[in-house]
Amino acid sequence: MSDEFFIQPKTYDTSTAYRASVLSNDRMTPEVAHEVRQIILRVPSASFIYVEGQSIGVLAPPPYDFGSDHYMRLYSIASTRSGENGKGAEIAICVRRCFYIDEVSGERYPGKCSNYLCDVRVGDQVRITGPYGRHFIVPRDNTSNLVMVGTGTGIAPFRAFLKHIFEEEAEWKGKVRLFYGAQTGLDLLYMNDLNNDIGHYYDMATFKAFEALSSRPAFDDPSALGNKIEENAAEVWELIQDPKTYVYVAGLRKSSEALDTALSHIAGSKEAWMRRKREIYFDDRWAEHLYD
Numbered sequence: 001m002s003d004e005f006f007i008q009p010k011t012y013d014t015s016t017a018y019r020a021s022v023l024s025n026d027r028m029t030p031e032v033a034h035e036v037r038q039i040i041l042r043v044p045s046a047s048f049i050y051v052e053g054q055s056i057g058v059l060a061p062p063p064y065d066f067g068s069d070h071y072m073r074l075y076s077i078a079s080t081r082s083g084e085n086g087k088g089a090e091i092a093i094c095v096r097r098c099f100y101i102d103e104v105s106g107e108r109y110p111g112k113c114s115n116y117l118c119d120v121r122v123g124d125q126v127r128i129t130g131p132y133g134r135h136f137i138v139p140r141d142n143t144s145n146l147v148m149v150g151t152g153t154g155i156a157p158f159r160a161f162l163k164h165i166f167e168e169e170a171e172w173k174g175k176v177r178l179f180y181g182a183q184t185g186l187d188l189l190y191m192n193d194l195n196n197d198i199g200h201y202y203d204m205a206t207f208k209a210f211e212a213l214s215s216r217p218a219f220d221d222p223s224a225l226g227n228k229i230e231e232n233a234a235e236v237w238e239l240i241q242d243p244k245t246y247v248y249v250a251g252l253r254k255s256s257e258a259l260d261t262a263l264s265h266i267a268g269s270k271e272a273w274m275r276r277k278r279e280i281y282f283d284d285r286w287a288e289h290l291y292d
């Protein structure tokens with residue numbers, strides 16, 4: 001589905017790098033699920049200032065690809081501006097250990113940056129850049145509605161949003177809706193037995209969370225997320241029509257495609273939905289953090 005009006009930057013300024021020390025590195029998912037780790041970094045620099053929803057660049061150590069002088073990947077900050085556990089200089093990121101299949105040889109290779117991060121030890125130094133992504137932040141007006149749609153590690157910025165609005169803001173009056181897709185219940189980050197940070201907000205009157213688990217647990221199934229959105233079509237569409245609603249989409253690109261498909265059905269056609277999405281985007285109320 002065409003949405004060329006949405007542009008995600010392809011290059012990032014990496015000229016200022018900070019040395020962060022690793023305070024902890026813990027697995028967030030049980031052994032039988034995909035490996036995702038929460039890494040807490042200490043960034044001892046007064047000039048590193050961020051808000052919820054932004055990401056950092058992590059500079060993996062050499063060797064680099066031929067012709068490159070660095071290797072950088074982005075990771076969303078899962079902490080609020082007050083820092084992890086209220087400690088200003090500390091930030092949490094969640095990292096999924098990634099692999100890719102070489103198209104020529106058919107062999108499976110470890111992703112460079114995610115494997116580097118998943119293997120860091122307490123006390124190690126990690127070079128980071130940023131923060132990036134000023135477009136993916138919570139509006140100041142606490143009567144705004146927030147619709148958050150994500151899969152996998154796309155939950156990281158939403159954990160920061162929810163902590164901020166429910167723990168650091170005086171009172172969030174707008175409606176807050178989270179649609180979160182994962183392969184199995186064990187893959188639900190910050191919503192499982194090992195860490196249930198998001199579950200703590202289920203009692204908030206303005207908050208509703210919808211989990212979308214794959215009907216075929218061995219595969220990623222973005223349609224489960226789309227189905228969950230369509231099951232709640234009336235409320236989602238009412239929110240989408242409201243000029244006080246901000247929409248955020250994070251995680252694998254497939255989650256955005258699933259959202260577009262569901263909203264095209266709800267809107268009556270793909271064209272009708274694309275017209276509406278374009279209006280919301282140009283009104284600065286649509287933000288995406290997507291990766292393939």
Ligand SMILES: Cc1cc2nc3c(=O)[nH]c(=O)nc-3n(C[C@H](O)[C@H](O)[C@H](O)COP(=O)(O)OP(=O)(O)OC[C@H]3O[C@@H](n4cnc5c(N)ncnc54)[C@H](O)[C@@H]3O)c2cc1C
Pocket residue numbers: 055073074075076077093094095096097098099100101110111112113114115152153154156252289290291292
């Ligand atoms: C704005 C933004 C925010 C991001 N935030 C996070 C984050 O909070 N946590 C995180 O783990 N990643 C995040 N990513 C993805 C991250 O930047 C890297 O692309 C990822 O870690 C793979 O890098 P690599 O060097 O290990 O492997 P690469 O060699 O670059 O890629 C390995 C393979 O893994 C796939 N892949 C990449 N990321 C994921 C993922 N998260 N889940 C499933 N498959 C994936 C890729 O399609 C590729 O086939 C973000 C990306 C963007 C653009």
